[in-house]
Amino acid sequence: MTDMNTTATIASDAFVLDPADREAILEERAHYPYPQAASIEALKIVQKRHGHVPDGAIPAIAETLGIRVADVEGVATFYSLIFRQPVGRHVILICDSSSCFLTDYEELRDAFIEHLGIQMGQTTADGRFTLLPVCCLGACDRGPAILIGEDLHGPVKPAEIPQLLEGYL
Amino acid sequence: MSRILQPASERHAETHPLTWRLHDDESPVLYDEYRATQGYDAVIKALEKFTPESLTDEVKAANLRGRGGAGFSAGMKWSLTMKGEGVPRGYIVCNADEMEPGTFKDRLLMEQQPHLLIEGMILAGYANRARQGYIFLRGEYHLAAASIQCALREARANGWLGPDVGGSGYDFDIALHTGAGRYICGEETALINSLEGKRANPRAKPPFPGQSGAWGLPTVVNNVETLCNVPGIINHGVDWFQGFSGGQSTDGGSKLYGVSGKVKQPGLWELPMGTTGREILERAGGMRDGLTLKSWLPGGGSTGFLLPEHLELALDFDTIGKAGSRMGTGLLTVVADNQSMVSLTRNLEEFFARESCGWCTPCRDGLPWSVKLLRALEAGEGESGDIELLEQMARDLGPGKTFCAHAPGAAMPLASAIHYFRDEFERGITRPRGEAHADPIPVGSV
Numbered sequence: 001m002t003d004m005n006t007t008a009t010i011a012s013d014a015f016v017l018d019p020a021d022r023e024a025i026l027e028e029r030a031h032y033p034y035p036q037a038a039s040i041e042a043l044k045i046v047q048k049r050h051g052h053v054p055d056g057a058i059p060a061i062a063e064t065l066g067i068r069v070a071d072v073e074g075v076a077t078f079y080s081l082i083f084r085q086p087v088g089r090h091v092i093l094i095c096d097s098s099s100c101f102l103t104d105y106e107e108l109r110d111a112f113i114e115h116l117g118i119q120m121g122q123t124t125a126d127g128r129f130t131l132l133p134v135c136c137l138g139a140c141d142r143g144p145a146i147l148i149g150e151d152l153h154g155p156v157k158p159a160e161i162p163q164l165l166e167g168y169l
Numbered sequence: 170m171s172r173i174l175q176p177a178s179e180r181h182a183e184t185h186p187l188t189w190r191l192h193d194d195e196s197p198v199l200y201d202e203y204r205a206t207q208g209y210d211a212v213i214k215a216l217e218k219f220t221p222e223s224l225t226d227e228v229k230a231a232n233l234r235g236r237g238g239a240g241f242s243a244g245m246k247w248s249l250t251m252k253g254e255g256v257p258r259g260y261i262v263c264n265a266d267e268m269e270p271g272t273f274k275d276r277l278l279m280e281q282q283p284h285l286l287i288e289g290m291i292l293a294g295y296a297n298r299a300r301q302g303y304i305f306l307r308g309e310y311h312l313a314a315a316s317i318q319c320a321l322r323e324a325r326a327n328g329w330l331g332p333d334v335g336g337s338g339y340d341f342d343i344a345l346h347t348g349a350g351r352y353i354c355g356e357e358t359a360l361i362n363s364l365e366g367k368r369a370n371p372r373a374k375p376p377f378p379g380q381s382g383a384w385g386l387p388t389v390v391n392n393v394e395t396l397c398n399v400p401g402i403i404n405h406g407v408d409w410f411q412g413f414s415g416g417q418s419t420d421g422g423s424k425l426y427g428v429s430g431k432v433k434q435p436g437l438w439e440l441p442m443g444t445t446g447r448e449i450l451e452r453a454g455g456m457r458d459g460l461t462l463k464s465w466l467p468g469g470g471s472t473g474f475l476l477p478e479h480l481e482l483a484l485d486f487d488t489i490g491k492a493g494s495r496m497g498t499g500l501l502t503v504v505a506d507n508q509s510m511v512s513l514t515r516n517l518e519e520f521f522a523r524e525s526c527g528w529c530t531p532c533r534d535g536l537p538w539s540v541k542l543l544r545a546l547e548a549g550e551g552e553s554g555d556i557e558l559l560e561q562m563a564r565d566l567g568p569g570k571t572f573c574a575h576a577p578g579a580a581m582p583l584a585s586a587i588h589y590f591r592d593e594f595e596r597g598i599t600r601p602r603g604e605a606h607a608d609p610i611p612v613g614s615v
Contacts, residue, residue: 164590
């Protein structure tokens with residue numbers, strides 16, 4: 001196989017997999033007949049601790065699961081909720097699908113952009129918030145809906161944004 | 170945090186088999202209460218009185234059609250799954266990747282009554298001789314994940330999962346697998362790839378998952394609501410299920426219908442299959458004051474637009490199919506008279522363009538191109554020929570041109586919006602057709 005499959009050629013940012021995370025990844029591995037199946041969960045475990053998945057985590061996960069680095073990199077670049085760059089302490093996912101579109105999500109999105117002074121995909125300078133779009137949150141009866149961290153909110157009115165964000169320091 | 174808008178006093182075991190146990194305060198139905206209200210009775214009955222084959226026949230006879238949107242007979246799917254002497258035991262996978270725009274029904278079932286899903290999966294597992302079940306849950310459903318994990322622990326502790334289910338000698342367990350985004354994971358073969366820890370590209374079919382699915386073994390993929398219907402069929406019988414609609418539909422059972430958009434009271438209702446769109450919309454209180462209905466999607470972003478006159482139709486798979494759309498998930502998305510069909514179609518195609526996995530050229534390149542044309546029309550900068558080009562694209566994105574149903578799903582709202590509201594699209598054309606015309610734009614830029 002190519003050099004991509006060896007850990008030695010991947011530029012490492014001196015990432016060290018937390019022992020508790022390594023344990024959690026191995027526990028996930030036990031749920032499946034093959035270790036590759038735990039790779040997405042492994043990325044989520046690392047992301048939960050670091051906020052995002054640093055490049056150095058990819059070979060560390062590959063080594064822990066005994067799978068190829070390229071396979072971990074492949075899924076780490078496919079799934080939209082795996083963040084490969086640092087994000088804010090709180091990620092705000094704004095639903096942009098049809099039901100929220102029809103209940104004025106665009107106004108809400110523009111209000112977030114104005115309130116936070118960042119564009120979609122950006123993080124505030126203080127590292128507090130990141131704004132991202134997300135496909136249908138399955139909260140169409142509460143549109144426009146957003147997810148902040150693990151908290152679902154909706155319907156959210158633009159005027160409610162300042163108060164809503166006070167709870168996220 | 171979905172809500173069923175029928176009060177508990179109106180919901181009963183035989184009339185609301187999916188929701189009769191749900192609490193008005195939206196708190197989850199835990200194990201003790203579930204077991205005390207006929208919960209897991211269907212598992213006991215099935216293990217005592219049915220073989221895997223006769224259980225499959227029962228579900229087939231009930232004509233339980235897939236509630237994920239395609240409407241394929243669940244019993245037929247089970248009967249086409251390889252099993253028996255010499256065939257390795259495979260998997261039951263619950264498709265809980267609810268991401269279809271406008272759909273919020275499975276969330277309700279998983280957050281508030283996870284044991285019903287587990288019971289349905291045990292029955293499906295038994296019928297298909299599965300070794301293991303997986304619930305593929307979208308990553309954003311945090312409350313549902315907690316609820317399911319709690320219920321799995323309870324079910325295991327009470328002997329419904331594990332080496333000897335219900336004391337029958339049948340062994341079966343279920344694991345929760347949570348996703349990390351991407352709508353395409355809801356396509357059943359993409360879901361299997363994702364479950365295996367791969368990129369969620371669909372697979373070529375055949376072989377179908379029933380022959381070679383997860384890790385090469387026979388695999389049944391069923392939607393949450395589909396599986397939640399199975400215990401009722403076993404408890405109350407095929408005749409009960411088929412007679413549920415009282416003749417208003419050839420499809421059996423109840424359906425979790427819903428409405429979103431600018432209505433007075435958006436929400437969910439469990440009603441007999443074949444309830445009309447009119448009645449469902451009335452339950453939502455009709456349009457908000459000052460608005461009238463212009464159009465509606467019967468069941469998600471990948472279904473075709475219909476007109477107010479179609480509200481009189483029974484909302485079931487065949488009737489809505491004959492009207493040129495699809496029932497899909499059966500949750501209406503309503504469009505008000507002051508909302509632009511061009512803008513809404515642009516929003517839908519942006520969604521499909523972004524969520525394309527990129528495997529097939531018509532989908533990967535065609536969808537961003539349609540977005541570019543729609544944006545021009547929306548801005549009043551369309552060129553003559555744009556509408557015909559969009560129509561051609563809708564045909565070229567249709568069934569059979571790509572490996573999965575993502576592009577055909579995107580083509581349905583596009584073609585139907587132009588069909589019914591062509592004048593709105595025509596108003597966006599202000600220029601003659603130029604030399605350099607709407608070149609495809611790179612993936613990722615929409």
